[in-house]
Amino acid sequence: MKTGIMIKTKNIIFAVDDDPFVLKFFKALFEEEYQVHIFTNGQEAYNHLDHLLPDIILSDIMMPLMNGFQFGKLLKNDERTKDIPLIYLSALDTATNISKCFDMGAVDYIMKPIDYNVVRARVNLHLSLSNLQKELSENNLLLQQERDKLEQRVEEKTATLREKDIQLIEMDRLVSTYTLAAGIAHEINTPLGIVKSGLFALKKGFQTLINAIQYWETIELPELIQTNYKTFSDNSQLDAHLRTIPGRFNRIERGIQRISNIVLQFQSFGRFETGSIASLDINQSIEETLSILFKTNSKNISINKSFSKLPTVECLSNDINQCLLQLLRNAKDAITDKGTITISTSYDESHEHILISIEDTGKGMSKETLRQAFHPFFTTKDIGEGTGLGLTITEKAVKSHGGSIKIDSEIEKGTNVMIRLPVHSGLAKTPDSKDIDTRGGGGVLWKGIDPRKLSMYYIGNRS
Ligand SMILES: Nc1ncnc2c1ncn2[C@@H]1O[C@H](COP(=O)(O)OP(=O)(O)O)[C@@H](O)[C@H]1O
Ligand SMILES: [Mg+2]
Structure with a gap:
């Protein structure tokens, strides 16, 4: 008005x-x-x-x-x-x-x-009608503006609600996927253990058999038996079998190792690790990860390091090491044959945060890939090359430590992954005896630890 x-x-x-x-x-x-x-x-x-x-x-x-x-x-x-x-x-x-x-x-x-009176009355009448009309139009305009504002607010509110809905659905989907992954991992683990130990025994047994055959062949035997044995051995290609058996065992072992690795990723993706909380030197962890990852450097990749002096980080060290491994592996995978990986660390003293940046000059990500990069099982790699869990595990671990992760990437130019990790994540260290509170009927409580948080780290530990 x-x-x-x-x-x-x-x-x-x-x-x-x-x-x-x-x-x-x-x-x-x-x-x-x-x-x-x-x-x-x-x-x-x-x-x-x-x-x-x-x-x-x-x-x-x-x-x-x-x-x-x-x-x-x-x-x-x-x-x-x-x-x-x-x-x-x-x-x-x-x-x-x-x-x-x-x-x-x-x-x-x-x-x-x-007529004097007529003209005067009519002019007055039409002027007041016209003024009323103008006022009406102005009020209509104001009303329309208010309606537009209201509609805009309703639209904004609806969009926020829709966004929240999508987030909830997404979270629901993630939780189901986490549970499914952890379940599958658990189910595979038991038979996988049987296969592993069976294979070990089988390999040992076969070696004994090979030894026995080789021993048998050194012994002087009557000619008839020797001839019959040679015919049998030629017909059954015994020599070829004996030569190829060790190689076959090796391939089976590599396959089993790959299944183990995937199961391990499923487990860390599906639940919080039960590994211990320790003080981690991030610079040293990066060095160790690099030495594992670049034991062989078949590609022409040069590594630039720019490390600042850092305080140690209180964290689930297995999880954080896993993150570094995943990110550095992604950087290595992104470089086709020649390139540079630059790793920098620095300390944001005011927030007590450690900043890690892993930058590669690899193939980069399209907008569409970047949008989905953190989704579980999303991979652009060939079958057998990627599981699509690296970034999901990394994001989950970093966030559970109260940190954040951000990716900048440009196709054909490269990718920069930046992690911010609090020095004190709020996770507790493995308790010393003085930290243990034994009151309360034999149950062990860690002093100063939020039990809800504690249970979070052990969710899904079904083994
Ligand atoms: N440094 C990187 N450069 C280019 N693409 C990347 C990089 N890191 C991740 N990506 C993309 O994100 C996808 C998901 O990564 P990740 O979750 O680690 O799974 P995986 O490596 O098993 O595919 C990769 O398949 C790849 O397309
Ligand atoms: Mg990966």
């Missing part, structure tokens, strides 16, 4: 007539109450509209240069003047003439000779 002081200025009347007597009459009649402007024809009045817009127009019909109807047509076709009330004055009182006046968009018609 409008506020403030309204300064009431006089309403403006344009009176248009070729009869100077009529114009004089209007001037005398309205001058006290209104600002009256007089014109002798339509053209003159129309030209004046560039300087001043009236609140009401009184116009004669029969005039030289531009008659009242031509003038009216111009007024109604002009955006500035189409809503200004127009009253025609004429001595032509035929029905056709009067109806033409209204067809032209006039609000009224006054017959000449002009």
Whole structure:
């Protein structure tokens, strides 16, 4: 609604007539109450509209240069003047003439000779109608603006709710996937253990058998037996089998090792690790990870290190080492044959945060890949090359330590992964005896530890 002081200025009347007597009459009649402007024809009045817009127009019909109807047509076709009330004055009182006046968009018609009271009453009436109309339009406009604002707020609120819904669905999906992954890992682990120990025994047994055969072959035997044995050995390609058996065992072992690695990733993805909390020297961890990862450097990758002096980080060391391994492996994988990996560490003393940046000059990620990079099982790597869990595990571990991870990447240029890790993550160290509170019926509680947090680290530990 409008506020403030309204300064009431006089309403403006344009009176248009070729009869100077009529114009004089209007001037005398309205001058006290209104600002009256007089014109002798339509053209003159129309030209004046560039300087001043009236609140009401009184116009004669029969005039030289531009008659009242031509003038009216111009007024109604002009955006500035189409809503200004127009009253025609004429001595032509035929029905056709009067109806033409209204067809032209006039609000009224006054017959000449002009009656003082009639013209005054009609001008006042149309002015107040027009003012009411204007007020209505302004209020409508305000109303429309308020409605627009309200609609926008509803839209914003709906969008936020939708976003929250999506997050909830996503979280639900993640929790199901975590549970499924941990479940699968657990189910695979038991038979995998049987296969591993079975293979170990089998390998040992086969070696004994091979030894026995080789021993048998060194012994002098009667010729008939030797001939029969040779025929049997040739027919069954015994030599070839004996030669290939060790290689086959090795391949089976590598396959089993790969399954073990995947199961391990499933487990750390599906639950919080039960590993111990320790003080970790991040620079040293990076060095160790690099030495494992670049034991063989078949690609031409140079490593730049820019390490700052860092305080140790209190963390689940297995988890954080796993993150470093995943990120450095991704950087290595991203470089096709030649490139650089730059690893920097620094300390943000004011927040007590450690910053780790791993930058590679590899193939980078498209926007679409970057969008999905943290999703579980998302991989662009060939079958057998990637599980799509590296970044998921990393994000989960970093966040559980109260840290954050951010990736900048540009296709064909490279990728920069930045991690922020609090020095004191709020996780507790393996308890010393003085930290153990044995009160409460034999249960062991760690002093100063939020039991809800503690249980979080052990969720899903089903073994
Ligand atoms: N440094 C990187 N450069 C380019 N792409 C990367 C990088 N790190 C991750 N990605 C992309 O993100 C995907 C998911 O990574 P990750 O979760 O570690 O799974 P994986 O390495 O098993 O594919 C990768 O397949 C790859 O497309
Ligand atoms: Mg990876």
